[in-house]
Amino acid sequence: MFLDDVYNGFLAANKANEILETHGIPIGDISSIDKNLRLVLEKALNEEQILKDEALLLTKVSISEVSYLMAVSNYIRKKYKGDLITFSKNIFIPLTQLCRDQCSYCTFKIEPDEGDLLFEPERVLDSAKKAIELGCTELLFVSGDRPEIKYDVYRKKLNAMGYNSTADYMIAMSESCLEEGIFPHSNLGIANFDELERFKNSNPSMGLMLENVSERLMKPGEAHHKCPDKYPKARIKTISDAGELNIPWTSGILIGIGENWEERIDSIFELKRINDKYGHIQEIIIQNFSPKPGIKMEGHPVPTDLDMLKSVAISKIVMGQKMNIQVPPNLNSTTYMLHVFAGVNDLGGVSPLTIDYVNPESPWPQIDIMQKNISEFGFHLRERLPVYPNFLNKKFLNDNIYNKAIDFIDDTGYVREN
């Protein structure tokens, strides 16, 4: 009966009926739901941990059953996050677009003769100042993986500037930008323990996508062939080291890069395992593959809406109440509201100043349009810092960052609205 009540309540609130109909998702008769599916969904509603086989059963739901799954993940989201949807206002700085890897879906990477070797320090600081003027609180540093190992010309340039590695340079720029008054959130790629310890002095949070836990994707013909930094054990080590150091961490999975459902589920459970051990993962991004002209995977099919809804909903159910689940709104411009009804409560970094260099063809939504869309369905949009409110404490932040952070927030832990 509990599931039936939750389903009917789901359909009645926040105009769920309307959004399901708009996206062609059938409303079902919950009284005739498959018996095994009912058992798993009721277990999830009771917040008992579901097992891998049960998660695999959820991957099999059809378009006519997916609203049942959404009702459950939406219930868990609503119970713990209310009707609050968050985002951070950021600037995106690609510190270097050189990379030693060769991911088949990449449009970020360039060769040394195709553009600047790196974002020069003066440009970084100018950009940080402009972002501060526009009210951004997050400076997202992104780089390719360990290009100094592959490109002599880049390594020599770094050395001439006084740095031994991309990590050294990103740490130095993080420290300068934090002193300017904006919070760095660095996505270096694989980092070792010592590097992470140094990043922690200036970064309130950092990120590394797990992407997928499958080593199969590193074989010839697969998306991560010839990508030493996509070796899953190396990524798990970096995320775990960050856990040892209590660094609030953003991670997530990629959907549609050639992985199968079991590999997706294994990846979600691996993130859960790491977070159960360290408790430092603050958000999980469910990022859909987006093809672009000229990449190796140009003709590869994109994930369907059903794939994405199931990935979001299962992630919410497996990761549980506290976890923040995010989809990038620029890659899901017509469906991000639908994903809220599957368990999403965060829309990530949105920039008023810079493009998404990883997906340059997909512009950010304007914040006021996002606000309007969200409020039409009865939700409330709030800006957060790159670090979420429940990590804003001295277990996770050093005194310097903590004291700076509390100047920006109100007593809810979100950025002050005025």
Ligand code: SF4
């Ligand atoms: S690691 Fe990142 S930058 Fe490098 S090839 Fe892969 S997706 Fe591109």
